[in-house]
Structure formats: C-alpha cells, structure tokens
C-alpha cells in the first residue's frame with residue numbers, strides 16, 4: 001500500500017481551506033460531500049518499525065478545519081447516538097470548522113474528560129463514525145467524517161496553549177473519597193468527585209498511575225506524556241495519588257471505610273488477569289501473556305534497551321495468539337523490539353477480528369504475518385524447556401455462537417508445525433480477582449465481575465464500581481462513562497448527608 005506524502009497532505013489542506021473560505025455562498029450538503037477526506041499525516045511503516053514513537057502525527061489546524069467542514073451538521077445527529085458518552089459531535093465539529101478550537105474542546109469536555117486519549121484509541125469506526133451520514137452518503141464508512149482525529153487535534157491544541165484551563169474545584173467539604181485503580185474509570189471518578197470539593201485519594205497498585213493507558217497500550221498508539229498530563233491535572237486539582245498501594249493487600253477494602261474514615265469508595269481495578277489457552281507447553285520459557293510482555297515493554301520501558309534495566313526476551317520468531325487490540329499491540333511491539341518474524345495466529349477470519357480495523361492495517365503494513373483460521377494446539381520445547389515450535393491446527397467457521405460470531409471448528413488431522421522461539425498469548429483478560437478474594441461481602445457474577453446497580457453502586461454500603469471490573473474487558477470510553485455515572489452517585493450521596 002502506498003503511503004501518502006505528509007507534506008502534500010498538509011499543502012492540499014491549506015489550499016482546500018483557502019478555497020472554502022473564499023466562497024461567498026454557504027456550504028450545501030453536496031459541497032460538503034465534495035470536500036476531500038483528510039488523511040492523517042503519519043510515519044511510514046519503514047520509519048516507525050524502528051522507533052516507539054506515535055504512528056499518526058496528527059492533523060494540522062487546516063486539516064482539522066477542512067475535515068470538520070465535511071460534517072453535514074445533521075439535525076438528528078446519528079453520530080451522537082453511536083457515542084457512549086453522547087458528545088455533541090456536530091457542535092464541536094461546527095466550532096472546529098470555524099477555527100474556534102477553544103469552543104470545540106470546551107464542548108467535548110462537557111461530556112468527556114479524556115479527549116486526547118479517546119481521540120486516539122476509541123473505536124470510532126464502530127461507534128460514532130459508523131453512523132455518520134457523510135460516510136453513508138459516500139457508501140464508505142472509511143470516508144465518514146474523522147470525528148476521532150478532529151477530537152484528538154483539538155485536545156492536543158489545548159495542551160499546547162500557554163494558559164491551561166484547569167477544572168474548577170468547589171470549596172472543601174471535609175468528606176473523603178477513595179478511588180481504587182487509576183485507569184480511565186478511576187481517573188474520571190477522581191476528577192468528577194474532586195470538582196465537588198471532596199478530598200480524593202487515588203490508590204494504584206503499580207508504581208505509575210494510568211492503568212492500561214500506561215502499562216498496556218504501547219507508546220506508538222498512546223504516548224505516555226498524554227496519560228501523565230491527565231494524572232498531573234488531577235494532582236494540581238488536589239487529588240492525592242498513592243502508588244504501590246494494593247487494596248486487598250496493603251489495606252482491605254472494608255478498612256478504607258471502617259478504619260480510614262473514607263465516606264465512599266470507588267473500585268475501578270480493571271480486567272488485568274490474563275487468560276491462557278490451557279494447552280500443553282504453555283509453561284515453557286518463552287511463553288508470555290500479552291499483559292506481561294506489554295507491561296515490560298511499556299511501563300518498564302524494556303524497549304529502551306540502552307537505558308532501562310528491564311529484561312525482555314530477545315525474540316526472533318514470535319507467534320501472537322489472538323485477534324483483538326491487545327494481540328495487535330503485542331505483535332507490533334515485537335516488531336519494534338527487533339523480531340525477524342511475527343506471526344499473528346487467529347482461529348476465526350479477519351471479519352470476526354475484534355481489533356480496530358486501523359490497527360489490523362497498521363500491523364500488516366509493519367510486516368506482521370497473519371494466519372487466519374489457525375490456532376495453537378500445543379507449544380513444543382527443547383531439552384532446556386525453551387519454546388522451539390508451536391503445533392497448530394487449521395480451522396473452519398461453523399454456526400454462530402453466543403457472541404453472534406461464527407464458531408471456529410478445528411479441521412481433523414490438519415496439524416502442522418510453526419517454528420517459533422516466543423509465544424505471546426493475547427486471548428483476553430478476566431477481572432482482577434484480588435478485591436473479590438479479600439472482600440467476601442462484595443457481590444460478583446460468575447465471571448468475577450463486580451455487580452452494580454444502575455447508579456454504579458455495589459452490594460456494599462458506600463462502595464461503587466465501574467469500568468472493566470464491572471463490564472469485563474471493554475473500552476476506554478465505556479470505562480470513562482461508567483466512572484462518570486458512579487461519580488455522580490457518590491456526589492449525590494455525599495450531598496444528601
């Protein structure tokens with residue numbers, strides 16, 4: 001696939017904007033439809049596999065305006081129905097199209113606390129952009145207005161301004177709230193509760209806050225400075241951040257209320273427990289969960305071999321099992337760490353892959369070899385217990401299963417060997433089990449997820465929960481939405497007392 005010339009993209013947008021601005025009559029839908037879709041400038045595959053920097057470089061102001069002007073500003077705004085937090089999408093695109101980026105970001109921030117994050121990692125193609133009338137008119141969802149890219153642009157634009165717009169914090173109320181887990185759910189609750197003037201302490205098990213945004217999603221998709229900026233904002237607002245603090249071990253959940261004087265607790269501990277295949281050879285040296293592999297690479301900066309002490313295997317031939325975002329992130333990280341071959345093994349077809357289409361495209365461009373309708377049967381080791389190969393089976397698709405996706409069925413006697421020295425298992429995550437194990441009074445379902453009511457309240461008095469620990473492994477925007485709901489309930493509870 002040929003890579004667009006970044007300089008050309010930028011120049012084209014300037015010319016296109018000049019032409020639009022010079023028009024005397026207002027834009028009609030057919031004029032908007034004729035405005036060219038703006039590709040995002042990005043690193044070429046050859047450049048980016050040699051570094052960990054962000055792949056997409058972001059729109060220029062002219063590109064953001066031109067792309068926004070493609071929006072029909074529909075009365076019914078079907079895009080808003082596709083957004084889990086119901087951003088006023090036509091509103092912020094209208095402002096961005098006029099070049100009023102301050103107004104655009106202010107509109108977004110009414111509903112979303114993490115626009116620089118969501119603009120980068122939300123699956124817009126299956127949410128807002130799926131419903132976009134422009135994409136529908138052009139009969140191509142890939143040509144919908146790039147809502148996420150404009151969101152990202154205005155969020156980055158705001159961060160570059162000398163004057164930072166800090167959220168207002170009401171006078172101190174004397175009430176105390178504990179937030180357990182510092183992923184998107186916890187960060188959202190901390191901000192929303194703190195704004196009401198309550199004292200907030202954010203407890204995080206890792207040595208760095210940010211959740212999956214910090215330890216899971218790689219730098220080339222989610223620059224850590226952006227996550228750090230959100231944490232810094234919380235600190236400036238007066239939130240206390242306690243790292244290396246494992247609720248359930250360092251302190252029991254019930255003790256936070258009964259002994260430490262917190263008036264309410266939010267649990268946003270995520271889904272960080274990796275699932276394994278349960279096949280022969282999975283305990284061999286060279287088999288990793290994607291979580292471990294990505295945590296070493298991202299949080300512990302193993303990719304920075306010169307400066308970081310974190311060991312990571314020198315993988316040459318890697319097999320990644322799975323077809324979600326986590327699998328793509330692991331495969332693309334392995335490429336950047338210098339693997340000669342990276343094979344992505346998925347037992348369904350590309351149509352059923354849960355990963356974002358963009359990530360699949362990027363992985364292919366970066367040389368990841370896709371094996372669809374195949375799966376591991378066992379991992380084979382050498383006499384030292386190190387991975388030597390993976391025995392695989394071929395699959396075909398049968399009837400749909402409970403998820404609605406067609407069930408993969410192994411083809412008898414289709415075994416074959418794939419020579420590899422590293423296997424990364426990325427087939428999903430379960431909820432973190434520690435709170436459940438150490439807090440018997442909290443109700444969980446059969447998957448170990450915490451059960452909450454429509455207000456985000458758990459079975460325990462004064463304890464709320466949200467994000468992946470409630471939903472199972474889901475998305476950043478859903479975690480943020482759950483956080484907002486729980487924070488509103490906590491604020492209501494404290495205001496009523």
Ligand SMILES: Cc1cc2nc3c(=O)[nH]c(=O)nc-3n(C[C@H](O)[C@H](O)[C@H](O)COP(=O)(O)OP(=O)(O)OC[C@H]3O[C@@H](n4cnc5c(N)ncnc54)[C@H](O)[C@@H]3O)c2cc1C
Nearest residue numbers: 181183184185205211212216247270467468474475476479
């Ligand atoms: C590799 C990867 C790629 C992904 N890509 C995307 C994507 O492109 N788009 C998207 O929308 N979603 C993506 N997701 C999913 C998304 O990141 C999650 O849905 C989201 O982060 C969930 O937020 P959360 O706040 O519920 O939990 P998390 O982000 O998991 O944060 C939970 C935090 O709680 C901490 N914690 C756990 N137990 C305790 C304890 N007992 N005490 C104190 N702290 C504790 C954890 O250390 C962690 O920091 C991806 C996930 C992974 C793993």
